[in-house]
Amino acid sequence: MSGRGGGGGGGRGAAAPGRGAGGGGAGRAAGGGACDDDTSTSSAQERFFEEVxxxxxxxxxxxxxGVKGRFPFDNPLVRPxxxxxxxxxxxxxxxxxYQKAVLVWIPEFLFPELQAVPCPGCGGKGAPDGWNPKGPRRVFMEHDVAYVMGFRYKCAKCAEFNKGKQEAEKRKTSFNAWGAGCLxxxxxxxxxxFPFLLTKRSGIEICMVDRLADDLVHGKxxxxxxxxxxxxxxxxxMVDQxxxxxxxSTRRTSSGIFRSANLAKIPERFGxxxxxxxxxxxVPSEHYLRDVWRLYFSKLPVLEMDSVDWTLEEYQHRLMQRWDGDILGGDALFKFAKIIRLGAKAGEERTRPVYGFFTVFNECGLAASDEDRCLERAGGGVEAFFHAIRSQWLQGSYSVEHRPFEEVTGISLYLEDEVDAGVQLELLP
Structure with missing residues (x-):
């Protein structure tokens, strides 16, 4: 089993807010909004890069x-x-x-026992070939942006393999230590x-993707x-400003020999x-978060079993196959829990939102948990676990298995195509 890492993968740009906030007033960055393609940095940030x-x-x-020496900082994430x-x-x-934190990712320097960074293609030893020529990569953190910087590596074994090979058969001979294959x-x-999930030109903190998954499960x-x-x-x-x-203000109003000199100076605008x-x-845009989720869930391998890479989607599907029942996701995002809104009956003014788990019975008619116990929990009216909905009903035929659910919860279930039904089930996005 190997760890989750960042890697290439197409992703849309990350858009900055539409309005500025503070000293410089509302306004966008010079030359357009800050986005995934915008790699420009301030002179203050460039100086911090050079210091590191x-x-x-x-x-x-x-x-x-290889490399030898002692890492000069207390943490790979170097803060100004x-x-x-x-x-x-x-x-x-x-x-x-204006200066942002920088993650210095040179694994063989951070962890001397590693000796060499493995090539993602052949597993051979990668030799450092200077700082990455494309410069630091911007990544999104919880409250600010940061940057990732490190060496570019070359693999002599892959270069030897490419001799006499057709172009389609050749391997990449250079790589980054933060690539998914290397990690x-x-x-x-x-x-x-390594705390980031990297996209094509930027990246995002993994803890933010985990929080995004939790938000999606709860209907956000x-x-x-x-x-x-x-x-x-x-x-x-705004706090920094x-x-x-x-x-x-304090330096201009405090007493001392420098007070008059400071009063004569015009302070710089914060911007x-x-x-x-x-x-x-x-900040990441809605489209960027959507593409990151698809990369994280459906494309990025999270572990390796029997020399086969598994994505999170494949792993969860294999995990559910070990149960007696299966869980039906309400949409393409594979949410296990959905908010369901019951349509108002005649004479009622408001609809009722409830939580629901949809359990699909397998071919042997077995469910993943005890039906009576689930129905008892649903009796309170706050949470409804629809374990009595058999797969036959989901396919379009009314089933007698509605009765225990209706008796316990008092909620009547109808098919969506029954126009005269007093209650309709609607999956909310």
Whole structure:
């Protein structure tokens, strides 16, 4: 079994909020909205990249296709210095407020016992070939964006294999240590330290994808998830702006020999949220989250069994095959729980939303759990577990198995094509 990792995979861009929030007023980034294709960064962020690279280059030694040395930071996720900790009595500089965290992913440097990064194609030893020429990759975190940077690797074994081969038969000879294939070949304790799911040009924190899965199970859609992420990011932006203006105000009004000099200076404007030359904020769009979910659930291998890669979708399907019954997902997202709204009867003003698990009986007529116990739980009227709905009814024929459910819950069940039915079942997205 190998760990989950990030990898290539098509994904739509990540859109920035439509409005800026704060000092620079409403406004979009120069040259358009911040998106998955927008790789520009502020000069402050570029300086932070160079600081991190310089420290690593001075601490690392390349020997025999490998690396030696001690990682110069306490954590692979390197964060900039505290923005408000500026001992100088002058007006504060904005650079610190614009700098984002950077994940330095050089596995053989972080974990010396690894010795070499495995090639995703053949499993051979990959040799570092300098910093990735495409530069750091932007990723979305819970409250801000961050960046991933590391070496590009070359595989001599794959290069030898390609000699005399047709173009279609050749293997890729270079790779990144954060690729899905490389992460699967790394030991679990290393691959699990990589916290991002990478798409074609950007990426997103895995814990956010897990939370997205939980939201989908409870009936929340991608639009609501994107809105929540946007609120978290813009809240941090406004808090950072408040810190800056408060620090400027204090330095200009406090007593001391620098007070008059600070009063004569005009403080810099903080800028808008999505200005790529300054704060550089961005949030994932609804379309991006939808594509990430498809990649995470249907395309990205999460484990390997008998030399076969399994996606999360395949693993859950195999897991359900071990049960006596099966679970019918309400839509293409394979939600196990759906919100069901019962249509109002004559004389009633409001519909009733309930939770429902749809259990499909197998060919032997067996269910995954005890029917009577489930119906007892449904008697309270808060949650209804529709274990009495046999597969025959789901296929279009009314079944006598409705009776125990109706007797316990008081809810009548009708087919959707019965126009005169007093109650209709409607699956909400």
């Amino acid at each position: 690279k310089d420290k690593i280059d001075r601490s690392i030694t390349h020997e025999g296709g 210095k505290c923005a408000t900790f500026q001992p100088s009595p002058d007006l504060p500089k904005l650079d610190r407020f 699967r070949r790394l030991p679990e304790y290393i691959s699990k330290e 859609g991608f639009s609501a998830a994107a809105k929540n992420i946007c609120q978290a990011h813009t809240t941090k932006f 408040l810190k800056y203006t408060s620090l400027v 808008s949220f999505d200005d790529s030359t300054k704060y550089g904020g961005a």
